[in-house]
Amino acid sequence: MAIKRRTFLKGSIAAGAFYASGFPHVWIKDHSQAYAADGEIKVGVLFSLTGTTGIIEESLNKATLLAIEEINDAGGINGMKIVPIVEDPASDPATFAEKARKLVLGDRCVSVFGSYTSASRKAVLPVFEKRKNLYWYPTLYEGRECSKNVIYTGAVPNQQQDEFVPWLFEKFGKRWYLIGSNYIYPKEENNYCKKLLAGLGGEVVNEEYVPLGHSEFSSVINKFRNEKPDVIFSTVVGDSVVALHRQYRAAGLDPETMPMASLTTSENEVAAMGGDAAAGHFTSAPYFMVWESPENEAFVRAYRDRWGKDKVTHFVSEPSYFQVYMFKQAVEKLAPSDITPDNIREAVKGVELTAPQGPVRLDPATLHTYLWPKIGVCKSDGQFEILQQSSEWLEPVPYKAYPNQVCTENGLSEV
Numbered sequence: 001m002a003i004k005r006r007t008f009l010k011g012s013i014a015a016g017a018f019y020a021s022g023f024p025h026v027w028i029k030d031h032s033q034a035y036a037a038d039g040e041i042k043v044g045v046l047f048s049l050t051g052t053t054g055i056i057e058e059s060l061n062k063a064t065l066l067a068i069e070e071i072n073d074a075g076g077i078n079g080m081k082i083v084p085i086v087e088d089p090a091s092d093p094a095t096f097a098e099k100a101r102k103l104v105l106g107d108r109c110v111s112v113f114g115s116y117t118s119a120s121r122k123a124v125l126p127v128f129e130k131r132k133n134l135y136w137y138p139t140l141y142e143g144r145e146c147s148k149n150v151i152y153t154g155a156v157p158n159q160q161q162d163e164f165v166p167w168l169f170e171k172f173g174k175r176w177y178l179i180g181s182n183y184i185y186p187k188e189e190n191n192y193c194k195k196l197l198a199g200l201g202g203e204v205v206n207e208e209y210v211p212l213g214h215s216e217f218s219s220v221i222n223k224f225r226n227e228k229p230d231v232i233f234s235t236v237v238g239d240s241v242v243a244l245h246r247q248y249r250a251a252g253l254d255p256e257t258m259p260m261a262s263l264t265t266s267e268n269e270v271a272a273m274g275g276d277a278a279a280g281h282f283t284s285a286p287y288f289m290v291w292e293s294p295e296n297e298a299f300v301r302a303y304r305d306r307w308g309k310d311k312v313t314h315f316v317s318e319p320s321y322f323q324v325y326m327f328k329q330a331v332e333k334l335a336p337s338d339i340t341p342d343n344i345r346e347a348v349k350g351v352e353l354t355a356p357q358g359p360v361r362l363d364p365a366t367l368h369t370y371l372w373p374k375i376g377v378c379k380s381d382g383q384f385e386i387l388q389q390s391s392e393w394l395e396p397v398p399y400k401a402y403p404n405q406v407c408t409e410n411g412l413s414e415v
């Protein structure tokens with residue numbers, strides 16, 4: 001992972017040499033209350049290993065652990081080891097909240113890396129806000145959140161849709177069918193999509209939501225047949241993505257004339273469904289596994305060496321990986337006795353590093369991340385061909401669908 005030189009010099013070499021030398025005047029008032037003690041920094045790793053989103057969250061767990069191991073193998077953070085405490089919240093928001101409380105209150109983790117669905121992020125949010133802890137969330141999501149207790153490293157709607165929707169409209173046409181899983185994320189993404197589509201003169205022929213974990217798409221596919229939309233815009237998540245694609249293909253529908261355009265279908269779901277089921281469909285994301293950069297080559301190699309030669313990386317595992325390096329850069333700036341969630345948040349503001357997708361930056365005002373939107377088409381080998389990349393990193397605008405609200409350093413502001 002390449003660190004931007006300016007930040008690296010500030011955050012790593014200077015502070016690292018100082019604190020790692022065992023500087024004798026570092027004094028922790030009350031060891032039982034310290035977050036960094038006995039050369040260890042505890043963090044929580046809260047991704048589902050079972051249940052309907054286990055299909056994707058298991059890979060976020062692996063990417064997080066890989067980054068932690070790499071950092072520890074390279075000497076830790078100022079000589080201190082990161083100790084991951086792994087919990088399996090089983091794709092259940094209530095279990096997420098229970099495990100988050102355990103990690104924050106019981107284990108006294110200074111930060112927790114976790115969640116794929118917005119439902120699970122919303123479930124843990126009160127724990128992190130009440131206890132003034134820090135949740136590192138790597139997943140694309142609907143925006144419309146402005147918490148001092150979450151670091152957001154996945155894409156928000158403007159970063160996935162601003163280039164994708166006009167591109168699809170131009171290429172395929174104006175009649176769109178919106179299909180999503182039934183919870184906050186797909187509804188807010190579709191809200192944003194409808195605004196963009198209306199501006200282009202497009203038309204929504206149907207908007208439909210299926211329960212999380214849904215696996216029987218025959219009636220949906222009949223509606224695709226009857227409505228004949230130009231684009232099927234999908235925000236279906238988890239193992240439903242696999243079922244939807246396989247049943248679409250089995251029904252003999254053709255991506256050339258009725259493509260699915262997804263914000264949630266990555267190499268990971270494609271590996272589960274088989275490349276043939278996904279071939280010809282489109283995804284918008286800041287990262288694809290085939291992206292050519294030295295940082296991505298190193299990431300893919302390390303991930304496969306650690307977890308298996310057949311494993312894939314994707315647009316949620318990549319931020320799961322680089323956000324641990326952002327955490328490192330922030331913690332590196334702090335003396336051991338100053339390592340607290342609040343201080344880490346302040347220290348991570350404005351941090352830049354060269355991630356596998358390209359240079360990324362944590363926006364100090366919103367705690368969201370500047371990213372590089374790309375459009376890819378899936379091929380039968382299960383990889384995407386990148387058709388387009390944004391010409392510059394794109395600012396995250398989490399409230400873009402709500403122009404009278406702005407996320408600022410002081411919280412949500414009405415304008």
Ligand code: ACM
Nearest residue numbers: 117118140141185
């Ligand atoms: C999501 O629920 N943010 C994919």
